[in-house]
Amino acid sequence: MDQLDLFAQQAPSLDRAFATARRVRLDETSWVEHVPAWLTGSDQLLRALIAGAAWEQRLRRIADRMMVEPRLTAEYPDLADAPHELLRTAAAVLSAHYGVPYDGLWINFYRDHHDSTGWHGDWATCRRELCVVPVLSLGATRRFLLKPRTGGRSVALTPAAGDLIVMGGRCQRDWRHSVPKQTTPSGPRVSVNFSSRLQFQRS
Ligand SMILES: O=C(O)CCC(=O)C(=O)O
Numbered sequence: 001m002d003q004l005d006l007f008a009q010q011a012p013s014l015d016r017a018f019a020t021a022r023r024v025r026l027d028e029t030s031w032v033e034h035v036p037a038w039l040t041g042s043d044q045l046l047r048a049l050i051a052g053a054a055w056e057q058r059l060r061r062i063a064d065r066m067m068v069e070p071r072l073t074a075e076y077p078d079l080a081d082a083p084h085e086l087l088r089t090a091a092a093v094l095s096a097h098y099g100v101p102y103d104g105l106w107i108n109f110y111r112d113h114h115d116s117t118g119w120h121g122d123w124a125t126c127r128r129e130l131c132v133v134p135v136l137s138l139g140a141t142r143r144f145l146l147k148p149r150t151g152g153r154s155v156a157l158t159p160a161a162g163d164l165i166v167m168g169g170r171c172q173r174d175w176r177h178s179v180p181k182q183t184t185p186s187g188p189r190v191s192v193n194f195s196s197r198l199q200f201q202r203s
């Protein structure tokens, strides 16, 4: 086994202290936090999810046309069905830290740099005024952008493998987020989005 394989097979470890967290205040009531290297040794998890998650090709209505989403998605409304034990541990650590009981997941697979997700707010999973939505990145580094719903300059984050992005406050109402296509070739990326039934209910 060479150095690279040894590194790739490093045992996974979660930073329960969130020591690297950097919070960006988007406006008076919205924020986003970037936690670099929150999960180290994430390579095995990436491979297990690509190989074993229940991937579906979804359609999305844009204007009056149904478009094939340029990514695959696997949804686990019940955390008990999560396709990897480490995701249940991650949900428990996030719940303790952010004070929200995460009990479900949806996972996205961006097969290469052509895959993307357009500007949106997470309506289906956040109907409360204030939500905390963690997204764990695995695999290739891609740009994660946020911009105000009413327009204006975007804020760019570049989550790498094992980084956590957490959107909070009124971010799902007042801001939009996206993962744009890029011209530079990239390998696969998987994002794990944590949901909570508590946040489904309107407040
Ligand atoms: O892939 C990401 O980092 C974000 C995914 C996302 O925003 C979503 O699925 O709602």
Ligand SMILES: [Fe+2]
Pocket (backbone or CB within 6 Å): 120, 121, 122, 177
């Ligand atoms: Fe989203």
